[in-house]
Amino acid sequence: MADAGTEPRQQAECPIPVDSRGAGHAGCPNLATVQRITPFQGYAQTGVILNTLAPGLIDTDRIAGRKSLDAHAWASYVARANWMGHAGHVDEMVGAALFLSAQVSSFMTGEVLTLSGGY
Numbered sequence: 001m002a003d004a005g006t007e008p009r010q011q012a013e014c015p016i017p018v019d020s021r022g023a024g025h026a027g028c029p030n031l032a033t034v035q036r037i038t039p040f041q042g043y044a045q046t047g048v049i050l051n052t053l054a055p056g057l058i059d060t061d062r063i064a065g066r067k068s069l070d071a072h073a074w075a076s077y078v079a080r081a082n083w084m085g086h087a088g089h090v091d092e093m094v095g096a097a098l099f100l101s102a103q104v105s106s107f108m109t110g111e112v113l114t115l116s117g118g119y
Helices: 033-048 061-069 071-081 091-101
Strands: 053-055 112-114
Touching: 053 091, 061 071, 091 112
Parallel strands: 053 112
Antiparallel strands: none
16 A cells, blocks of 8 residues: 555546537646546656646648648638637747746646637
8 A cells, every 4th residue: 555645636526517629628627638647646746747738729830731722711710710819829839838847837737738829
């Protein structure tokens, strides 16, 4: 039997239903993420923190081909993809990544920092 302080705590069930995409809601983590990180809860007591940066639609070279196939259809899709009506930019992810790697986030673990433009 493990010592009392070393066993991972059970994940509390989210009181808000998870939608069909497996996405969580305010205060409730993404279901797929919880399933992946729950086995790692015990690491927190050893000083290992585990957080995730979850970007939404980001304008990168990876999507350049889609944009060039039909610019009008792409613009229409992006306008509806999130509440802000546009794709994010890589430089908008940098601050969040710096936050997660900084001392100010040292009491944060098992969290998903979502930068999606809202949806």
